[in-house]
Amino acid sequence: xxxxxxxxxxFLVAIGLLGGALIVAALAGLLIFWGLQAAFxxxxxxxxxxYLILVFGTIVLIPILVLLxxxxxxxxxxxxxxxxxxxxLAFTLFPIILTVYYGFTDYTGIRxxxxxxxxxxxxxxxxxxxxxxxxxxxxxxxxxxxxxxGQALExxxxxxxxxxxxxxxxxxxxxxxxxxxxxxxxxxxxxxxxFIGFRNFAEIFSRxxxxxxxxxxxxxxxxxxxxxxxxxxxxxxxxxxNNKNLALRGFYRTALIISWAIPVVIxxxxxxxxxxxxxxxxxxxxxxxxxxxxxxxxxxEWFKMSALFISLWLGFPYWMTATLGALSTISDDVYEAAxxxxxxxxxxxxxxxxxxxxQPFIPLVLGSFAFNFNNFGLxxxxxxxxxxxxxxxxxxxxDILITWAYKTAFQSDGGQAYGLGGAISILIFFLTxxxxxxxxxxxxALKEVR
Amino acid sequence: xxxLSRYLGxxxxxxxxxxxxxxxxxxxxxxxQPNTPPGFIRIENGWVYALSGLLIVIGxxxxxxxxxxxxxxxxxxxxxxxxxxxxxxxxxxxMFMMLVFAYYPVLQxxxxxxxxxxxxxxxxxxxxxxxxxxxxxxxxxxxxxxENYAKLFDGFILYPYQAVLLAIAALCLVLVIAMAxxxxxxxxxxxDSPWALIQGRSLTVFAILAFILVIFLSPVQFTxxxxxxxxxxxxxxxxxxxxxxxxxxxxxxATAGYAFARFNFPGRYTMLxxxxxIQMFPGFLGxxxxxxxxxxxxxxxxFTGLVLAYSGGIISFxxxxxxxxxESISKSLEEAALIDGASKWQVFxxxxxxxxxxxxxxxxxxxxxxxxxxxxxxxxxLTGVESWTVGMGLRNFTTGQFSTRWGxxxxxxxxxxxxxxxxxxxxxxxxxxxxTAGSVKE
Numbered sequence: 001x002x003x004x005x006x007x008x009x010x011f012l013v014a015i016g017l018l019g020g021a022l023i024v025a026a027l028a029g030l031l032i033f034w035g036l037q038a039a040f041x042x043x044x045x046x047x048x049x050x051y052l053i054l055v056f057g058t059i060v061l062i063p064i065l066v067l068l069x070x071x072x073x074x075x076x077x078x079x080x081x082x083x084x085x086x087x088x089l090a091f092t093l094f095p096i097i098l099t100v101y102y103g104f105t106d107y108t109g110i111r112x113x114x115x116x117x118x119x120x121x122x123x124x125x126x127x128x129x130x131x132x133x134x135x136x137x138x139x140x141x142x143x144x145x146x147x148x149x150g151q152a153l154e155x156x157x158x159x160x161x162x163x164x165x166x167x168x169x170x171x172x173x174x175x176x177x178x179x180x181x182x183x184x185x186x187x188x189x190x191x192x193x194x195f196i197g198f199r200n201f202a203e204i205f206s207r208x209x210x211x212x213x214x215x216x217x218x219x220x221x222x223x224x225x226x227x228x229x230x231x232x233x234x235x236x237x238x239x240x241x242n243n244k245n246l247a248l249r250g251f252y253r254t255a256l257i258i259s260w261a262i263p264v265v266i267x268x269x270x271x272x273x274x275x276x277x278x279x280x281x282x283x284x285x286x287x288x289x290x291x292x293x294x295x296x297x298x299x300x301e302w303f304k305m306s307a308l309f310i311s312l313w314l315g316f317p318y319w320m321t322a323t324l325g326a327l328s329t330i331s332d333d334v335y336e337a338a339x340x341x342x343x344x345x346x347x348x349x350x351x352x353x354x355x356x357x358x359q360p361f362i363p364l365v366l367g368s369f370a371f372n373f374n375n376f377g378l379x380x381x382x383x384x385x386x387x388x389x390x391x392x393x394x395x396x397x398x399d400i401l402i403t404w405a406y407k408t409a410f411q412s413d414g415g416q417a418y419g420l421g422g423a424i425s426i427l428i429f430f431l432t433x434x435x436x437x438x439x440x441x442x443x444x445a446l447k448e449v450r
Numbered sequence: 451x452x453x454l455s456r457y458l459g460x461x462x463x464x465x466x467x468x469x470x471x472x473x474x475x476x477x478x479x480x481x482x483q484p485n486t487p488p489g490f491i492r493i494e495n496g497w498v499y500a501l502s503g504l505l506i507v508i509g510x511x512x513x514x515x516x517x518x519x520x521x522x523x524x525x526x527x528x529x530x531x532x533x534x535x536x537x538x539x540x541x542x543x544x545m546f547m548m549l550v551f552a553y554y555p556v557l558q559x560x561x562x563x564x565x566x567x568x569x570x571x572x573x574x575x576x577x578x579x580x581x582x583x584x585x586x587x588x589x590x591x592x593x594x595x596x597e598n599y600a601k602l603f604d605g606f607i608l609y610p611y612q613a614v615l616l617a618i619a620a621l622c623l624v625l626v627i628a629m630a631x632x633x634x635x636x637x638x639x640x641x642d643s644p645w646a647l648i649q650g651r652s653l654t655v656f657a658i659l660a661f662i663l664v665i666f667l668s669p670v671q672f673t674x675x676x677x678x679x680x681x682x683x684x685x686x687x688x689x690x691x692x693x694x695x696x697x698x699x700x701x702x703x704a705t706a707g708y709a710f711a712r713f714n715f716p717g718r719y720t721m722l723x724x725x726x727x728i729q730m731f732p733g734f735l736g737x738x739x740x741x742x743x744x745x746x747x748x749x750x751x752x753f754t755g756l757v758l759a760y761s762g763g764i765i766s767f768x769x770x771x772x773x774x775x776x777e778s779i780s781k782s783l784e785e786a787a788l789i790d791g792a793s794k795w796q797v798f799x800x801x802x803x804x805x806x807x808x809x810x811x812x813x814x815x816x817x818x819x820x821x822x823x824x825x826x827x828x829x830x831x832l833t834g835v836e837s838w839t840v841g842m843g844l845r846n847f848t849t850g851q852f853s854t855r856w857g858x859x860x861x862x863x864x865x866x867x868x869x870x871x872x873x874x875x876x877x878x879x880x881x882x883x884x885x886t887a888g889s890v891k892e
Binding site for chain 1: 477478481482483484485486487490491492493494495496497498500538541542544545548549551552553554555556558559581582585586587589701702703705706708709710713715716717720721725726727728730731732733735736737738739740742743746747748749754758759761762763765766769794798822823825826830841844845848856859863866867870871874875878
């Protein structure tokens with residue numbers, strides 16, 4: 001058998017070797033890809049697909065890993081983690097790092113670092129660093145600076161493309177900072193985004209009183225409220241269904257799970273139709289009971305009530321099932337003993353059942369709180385919200401942090417401000433980490449691992 | 451000191467409850483405008499009638515419980531209280547009310563799916579003698595039609611061999627359900643009984659046939675006009691993407707969970723922490739970055755790209771769940787095999803993998819159900835009606851021209867949720883045990 005070097009050294013060596021192998025493989029993949037492009041050029045619009053880099057990289061990686069495994073046997077333990085780690089790196093960690101980076105830039109839907117195809121300009125002639133175009137280069141390229149100083153440009157031929165920087169543009173002549181690597185035929189302006197430091201965060205906190213703080217408060221109330229309105233009926237149902245003498249017990253148990261099984265994208269949209277002020281069946285029912293139409297979806301405060309009402313419908317089956325699961329672990333002897341001691345039903349409930357439920361419920365309550373804290377689907381699917389004065393359209397009455405971030409980053413009325421959205425995401429991340437740390441403290445999940 | 455802080459906590463809670471009751475709720479009620487829109491039926495003090503009706507029912511239950519107990523007492527000459535029976539009656543009443551509450555949206559969507567006239571947004575009330583129908587609390591079932599469903603299948607050409615496969619698959623599914631029901635009634639818990647064997651085999655055949663159908667269904671078979679005629683194609687796309695994503699999730703998490711559960715390499719604890727904390731970043735806010743990555747890989751508007759984008763989501767959670775599962779299995783068998791000269795890989799594939807089937811099923815289903823109705827990521831990555839998923843299609847019916855497509859949404863929702871409902875009820879115990887694992891432990 002093999003042994004790994006102990007402690008931090010073993011960890012660092014393993015990580016270093018694996019990381020090195022991945023980097024070498026990725027570089028080799030890239031090199032082969034470039035080699036392929038250079039050897040058999042293809043037109044710019046139908047160039048080789050980028051996933052070939054991954055294919056080449058994997059082909060290179062496998063022999064490297066086999067060789068490494070022979071030389072350093074203890075590294076083979078890590079090979080079991082490698083698929084998970086690679087996917088986490090590529091499709092979770094890399095996007096996270098990029099998003100954090102965008103949080104410090106002014107990246108938007110327009111300033112996205114891509115060439116602006118509407119500024120396509122034909123190059124007549126190339127002399128050293130100078131590109132000659134027909135007409136005024138500054139107007140054709142619509143530069144940000146008056147003389148296009150430092151403007152990022154893309155130059156292309158039929159099979160090649162490159163990114164260059166302009167030194168200045170005067171009339172029909174664009175002067176680059178360096179001679180182009182090939183003789184280009186077309187030039188585009190690149191809508192570049194730039195690093196702006198903490199300005200996104202400054203913007204969030206400067207208007208904190210109007211947006212961040214109300215949204216955060218409602219976010220916490222919503223998460224706690226959703227747990228509460230789901231857990232109380234679920235607990236009552238669970239306690240009732242735990243009675244072994246109840247007829248049809250299994251039927252109720254199975255039938256009441258329905259709202260857990262229906263996809264949220266369907267159920268929430270049914271509810272928004274049912275809560276319609278004028279036509280919704282819920283208001284119709286309330287009308288028969290003597291109420292005037294309740295503005296469920298048109299009044300900011302009632303919209304919040306609607307969100308909690310839908311959470312009740314969505315949440316109670318989970319809590320019913322959780323209660324039944326927890327109750328099934330309490331032994332009958334305890335109740336037997338209580339009966340002999342002459343305890344009545346209420347005393348058994350408050351003295352035995354509820355205290356015994358407390359321990360298993362703590363992690364579930366915290367987990368459910370964390371889930372509802374970022375319950376994007378429910379709030380987003382409820383559709384357009386009634387406006388609140390002094391708040392942007394991206395953070396309305398019932399918007400929670402995550403829907404605010406999403407709308408800021410992806411909706412046109414938020415200006416597709418990915419940078420700002422990224423900054424909000426970082427805040428959400430820290431809040432989620434805080435909630436989870438409290439969760440771990442209570443459940444001792446981390447101690448168990450050690 | 452502890453007592454003081456406890457009273458303080460209750461005090462704060464009481465204050466909050468008082469504020470909600472005496473300040474917030476009156477404010478909420480004041481926001482209701484006292485006007486009745488056309489077609490709105492309002493009964494002054496209707497709640498009095500409703501409450502009296504409820505009290506009469508409770509009274510009837512009380513009378514029944516008392517009478518039954520009285521008769522049985524006088525027959526057997528014992529003195530038993532009627533309260534337990536009364537309590538049972540009340541429980542059934544409460545359960546009945548909860549069932550109505552839980553199934554009311556289902557009833558509404560079913561009614562809307564069979565109603566081509568979009569009555570939800572019609573001002574004229576239906577002509578009926580029943581007050582509840584006229585007020586539209588209960589949907590009007592007088593004019594049912596399959597029109598909405600027909601629109602979803604408009605112009606769909608099913609090749610004969612596919613029809614045969616579909617028939618066999620449906621037969622297998624019926625067989626699985628029948629076997630499950632039969633075993634439940636008989637009380638057959640054994641996994642090696644002939645009935646269980648038939649059930650398992652039919653499920654396998656069904657899965658294989660479903661897979662073949664999903665693979666070989668092509669966009670050419672959808673000739674209908676309008677986006678809704680592509681509904682079956684959306685279901686097929688979704689099943690394909692979710693299925694592949696689920697399988698990928700199992701492949702990625704299985705070996706990682708094994709390493710975390712059984713190996714004691716340096717850095718194990720650190721890596722576990724890394725896995726947890728990565729999970730906490732609101733994943734889909736990295737969408738722009740994921741989009742750029744997938745676009746650079748040249749995989750935009752392909753199912754591969756979508757599957758890759760989904761794949762990161764479950765790795766941490768799945769690894770943790772599988773690690774927890776393995777830790778609950780005794781190590782003795784593996785240790786014996788290791789002493790006999792088996793390699794770690796052999797131990798994993800020969801001993802642990804067969805034991806882990808339920809956990810693999812759980813991880814697969816979790817990812818399958820989780821991505822089935824997803825629409826945000828899919829919306830960004832897939833363009834063109836032919837590559838939409840069910841979630842995107844459903845969202846499309848309701849955004850924009852909401853009022854005119856409600857019937858279609860309802861029909862698509864009913865059909866689109868069927869695979870998920872079947873999966874959920876079929877594998878209920880996996881979900882229940884997986885999700886509520888924390889509550890059952892210790």
